Amino acid sequence: MYPYEIIFGLTLYDILIAAGVAAAILLFSYLADKRGIKKKLQSLVMACTLCALAGGWFFAVLTQSFYNYLETGVFTWGGMTFYGGFVGGAACFLLVYFIGGKFAFKKTENPRYYLTEFFTVADIAACCVCAAHALGRFGCLFAGCCHGKVYAEKRPFTVPLLTLSVNGEVLRTEYTVPVQLYEALFLLALGTIFFFRALRKKTYGLPLYLALYGAWRFCIEFARADDRGATVVSFLSPSQLVALLLIAVAAAVFYTERRCLKLRRKEEDEPF
Secondary structure (H helix, E strand, O other): OOOOEEEOOEEHHHHHHHHHHHHHHHHHHHHHHHOOOOHHHHHHHHHHHHHHHHHHHHHHHHHHHHHHHHHHOOOOOOOOOHHHHHHHHHHHHHHHHHHHHHHHOOOOOOOOHHHHOHHHHHHHHHHHHHHHHHHHHHHHHHHOOOOEOEEOOOOOOOEEEEEEOOOOOEEEEEEEOOHHHHHHHHHHHHHHHHHHHHHOOOOOHHHHHHHHHHHHHHHHHHHEOOOOOOOOOOOOOHHHHHHHHHHHHHHHHHHHHHHHHHHHHHHHHOOO
16 A cells, blocks of 8 residues: 655555546547447547546545545545446436437437447446546555455455554554455456457447446455445445445346347338
8 A cells, every 4th residue: 555645746546546537538439449439429428428527526525525424423525435426427427428419419410329329338338437447446455445354363365454663663463355456356357358348349238337346346345344334224335235226227227228229120120
């Protein structure tokens, strides 16, 4: 862990978050060209991404600030949490995509283009989100946040956690589960799978991402130590409850995409 400033007041956490955003944008541009998405729609998606980044940042900080308030009783603006940013950013993206797309393609020869290509964009987005999130989790590792449970003795899947004096002497040795590292590696693997799926024009990328990440997050929460309070379901953490909601949303998105693909194939098969 290295939560110290590196340059211009930036920490490794800040640098890796920025690197994640840059990686996501570059990946989208590359895969969109490979999938033949028109430049006009690519520009719309980039505009949506900027709005999603702003909205995602706001809701990520707002959610973390709310958690801070529950823990301390004092509202302090700071920190970020992934779920808040993901939900808020996704809402901003979809709002701008469908409203902006309606106006952007209104006078084109195919005014429904942004609708028919939505799930193609979503397939690519699954890869991009994984890349950005993975680098963000490496940032969490250096910042020392979102950590795993701490134990007095060594256990499977744990690493040493040292408490040092100002002179560098080891005062205490404990062991923690580096869940940030495990999640970053999981997301890199998942993003790689979605990258090749997008290149091969495979479908259902978005529901697969929601279901797989939801299942992973539900399980990894058992090893995490940063308590976020209780939920209406007493034996589930807030993150586990949201993870189950993601899986439910994945089922709904899968059903919707399947219907859309069937309708699209039917329209393509109909004679003029």
